[in-house]
Amino acid sequence: MSVPVVRSKDGVTFKMGPPAGFRILGALANLAFYLWSDVTITSGSDGNRLPTDPHATGEAIDIRTTDWDDETIKRALLWLRQDLGPLFTVLHERPVDVASGPLVGLVTVNANASGQHIHAQRKRDTVYPPV
Numbered sequence: 667m668s669v670p671v672v673r674s675k676d677g678v679t680f681k682m683g684p685p686a687g688f689r690i691l692g693a694l695a696n697l698a699f700y701l702w703s704d705v706t707i708t709s710g711s712d713g714n715r716l717p718t719d720p721h722a723t724g725e726a727i728d729i730r731t732t733d734w735d736d737e738t739i740k741r742a743l744l745w746l747r748q749d750l751g752p753l754f755t756v757l758h759e760r761p762v763d764v765a766s767g768p769l770v771g772l773v774t775v776n777a778n779a780s781g782q783h784i785h786a787q788r789k790r791d792t793v794y795p796p797v
Contacts, residue, residue, distance in 0.1 A: 670698035674707040681711035681724035685795055686754070686788035690727050693749045693786070700745055701738060706730040708783055725794070726787035731758065740768045743784055753794050756786045 672694050682688065698705045709728035711721055720726035731739045739758060746756045757774040760782040764773055774785075788794045 670702055670704050671695075672698055672705045672707065674710070675730070677712060678707055678710045679712040681722070684723060684725050684788075687724040687727070689750065689794065690725075690754070690786045693746055694727065694729065696749060697742060697746060701742060703734070703738070720787040726785065728783045728785050731782050731784055736764075736768045739782075739784070740772060743772060746784065746786060750786060753789050753792055753796065754786060755789050756784065759783055759785050 672691070680687070694705050694707070706729060707727055708730045709721060711724050713721065715722040717723075721728075729742075731742070734742065743756060743758050747754075750756060758769065758772055759774050759776040759779045761775070761777055761779050763775050764770060
């Protein structure tokens with residue numbers, strides 16, 4: 667029997683320091699068991715980013731959704747929002763919106779996105795954990 671795990675694609679790096687990054691990783695490990703499917707991280711702190719970008723500070727992670735159907739993406743998105751709570755932002759980003767199906771109203775259009783993915787980060791203008 668295979669156990670679902672969190673994986674990362676080649677080249678992904680993590681600047682682990684702020685607790686928010688660890689909290690997101692914990693939620694992703696739980697998500698793998700909830701979906702009973704591997705979860706693949708496509709971006710951590712890698713890439714050319716501004717120093718204030720939450721990816722660069724280790725407080726944001728992107729996960730692959732291209733191998734999930736729309737219903738699984740919806741379940742993952744809503745589950746992560748609930749698990750991480752109000753101190754985190756969880757978005758399903760795509761270069762274009764969807765016209766129908768389970769993701770209507772749940773897509774964040776990002777024309778610069780290289781593809782669809784779920785993005786999780788510490789909510790802007792907050793501190794995690796709260797003081």
